[in-house]
Amino acid sequence: MPINKPIDMLLAIDVGGTKIAAAWVSKGQIIERRQQPMATDPAGFLEAINQLVLGWPAPERVAVAATGYIDGGKVYSVNQHIIEFWDGFPLGRHLNTRFACPVVLMNDGQAAAWGEYLIRKTSTSSIAPESLLFITLSTGVGGGLVLHQQLRIGRQGLAGHVGHTTISRGPVDGDVQCGCGRCDCLEKVASGTALARQASAVFGRRIDSKELFTMAQTNPEAEAIIDNAAMAVAEAISNFQMMLDVDEVVIGGSVGLADGMLQRIRQALAQAPSLAQVPVTAALLGADAGLAGIMQWSQD
């Protein structure tokens, strides 16, 4: 639950599949923001945290948005291929020991959903949604759900893991077995990792998702991989809309915010029955939606 006390010195951390971002926050304002690559083992992770806070004052509270689901202060990867040591890693206990202050933990997609909901609520230029689904297309595919102005966390912290719902549209390389144990997950088609894997298979050399988007400007085969991913996202949005009937779907993440991706998703969704259609918008907070969300959640 949010804690009703203003914080003078907050350390906000966003742990993704490939990077860790940290912000020193005083009275709701970011004083400084830093970034480190994500580590591959616990010792490396704790060392990266030490590097990130070097020279910063001791926090009164630490607020963490982390990829994976958070249950009882421990973090678990849904897709074990994303962060292998996230297998019940006691993140809360480690940070509590390191900083000797309370630690607030939340899934990064949930934090970003809360950040995107709040900025719409406080904006004067748009009609605030009551219910919103956030989808991030990044190293993996994650998300978060705000229903009737309340963030859904779930019994085991899992709510919003939209990347591990299944779709009928498969990846172009036919690799459908997901690291979560399921087959045909959205994440196997539309994550940055999945785009890189499919592009590398099609073109016979190592290609990352950023290069794929550049290639797609002139190469129809590259464009087809991205179009297929956008159609998969649109199929998933139709599924979610039939279940949830939210006011708005917000797309974030490096792939979601890549040039033309949002337009491709909208075009694909326009082919769905009208009942399944919903306004699809870009994350207003960009790459810092998770940090912003966890900052707000831990201070409200």
Ligand SMILES: [Zn+2]
């Ligand atoms: Zn999966």
